[in-house]
Amino acid sequence: MGKNKNSKAGQALKTNPCEKYELAITNYVLGEKIDIPQKELFDHLAQCPSCQGDLRNWRATYATMRAREYAGRPEVQQRTQAFIHKLVTGPVHGEPLQPVIDTERIVGLATGEIYNCLKKNGPLSLSLIRKNTGLEGYPFYEAMGWLNQEKKIIVRGKNDQPEYAELQP
Numbered sequence: 001m002g003k004n005k006n007s008k009a010g011q012a013l014k015t016n017p018c019e020k021y022e023l024a025i026t027n028y029v030l031g032e033k034i035d036i037p038q039k040e041l042f043d044h045l046a047q048c049p050s051c052q053g054d055l056r057n058w059r060a061t062y063a064t065m066r067a068r069e070y071a072g073r074p075e076v077q078q079r080t081q082a083f084i085h086k087l088v089t090g091p092v093h094g095e096p097l098q099p100v101i102d103t104e105r106i107v108g109l110a111t112g113e114i115y116n117c118l119k120k121n122g123p124l125s126l127s128l129i130r131k132n133t134g135l136e137g138y139p140f141y142e143a144m145g146w147l148n149q150e151k152k153i154i155v156r157g158k159n160d161q162p163e164y165a166e167l168q169p
C-alpha cells in the first residue's frame, strides 16, 4: 500500500489514512459488498492518487485472473485449438481456389480398371490390384467400396481386414 501524498489529509490523519480503504477497493473491484459507504470510498479515491493506483492494479490483476480462468475452460481451449487448426490447415487467404474435381469420373474410371483387372487375373490381393492398376489412395478405396456395395466383388480377409478381392461369380 502506498502512502497518502495529499499533505492536508496526511496531517489530519496521523496513521496511514488509506488503510481503511484497502479492503473496500479490492471488494469493489471484485464486485463484492464494501464495508464503508460507497460515496466515502469514491470521495477518497477522487483525491488520493495512491488509492487510484491501487484500484488500477487490482483491476489489472483481476482482469488477468479472469482472462486466465476463461482461457483455461475446456470449451474455450477446444475452440482455440479448432481455430488454430483452421488457420494452419485452411486455404491461405488470397490463394486462388483449386479446381473442382470430378470425383464421379475419377472413381468411375478406377472402378472399371479394378473390374477388368479382376476379370483378367481372378482373385488378387489388394496390394496386387493396386500394383496392376496403378491405383492408390482415394480412387482405389472409393472404387473398391462401390464395387463391393454393388455386389460386383467379394472381399475376403481376417479380422475384418480386407486382403483379397474377386469378382462375384
Ligand SMILES: [Zn+2]
Binding pocket: 004, 017, 018, 021, 044, 048, 050, 051, 052
Ligand atoms: Zn488513499
